[in-house]
Amino acid sequence: MKCQKCDCEAMFHITEMIDGVQRELHLCSRHAQAYLHPITPKYSAEGPEFFDDGEDGVSLKDETDSLVADDFQTCPYCGMSFQDFRKTGRLGCRNDYEVFRERLDPLILTIHGATEHVGKRPNGMADAPVNRGALLVRLRNDLNDAIMVEDYERASVLRDQIAQMEQKTTGAANESATSVKRGAGVSEG
16 A cells, blocks of 8 residues: 555554544554654644654653554564565464564454364354364375375374374264164064
8 A cells, every 4th residue: 555645664653533534544653653643743634743742651652653563563583674574464384473462362362252262163163073074084185195205103093093083083974783683682672
């Protein structure tokens, strides 16, 4: 997205409410600096009043500088910056969740309603039986992939998981067949 004042890339996306009217601004760093820190301290159509110190004693300039510094914070493992995340919407590695926790938690809470993973099943479905057939198909596909790339250690683990699943499935099928036979025997007798 381009800056509303020039052709540079917009790095700051500001939403403000003035007299109950919402206004969005998309500005490059130069125009954002000028907008957030006007030369004259009076109110103008271009921006809000310039506050040296807010009620909490933190200046608007200090707050903006802090946000800009946070954008360039990088993960020591993969080298991804928070600014890169903002551009792509994707993290570089699993460590990014911890490195950027302070800025990610509010985003994740807004999107998902929680900051901890609670599973793939919808609420109320936690006790529903697992679709073993679909799981077996996925495990078999993973096994074939592991064999194709000659990852025999992973293939042996997957083979064992498939055998356990098939044994449970066969055991459950035999158990239900036996109970049907018993039930049939009782009704006949």
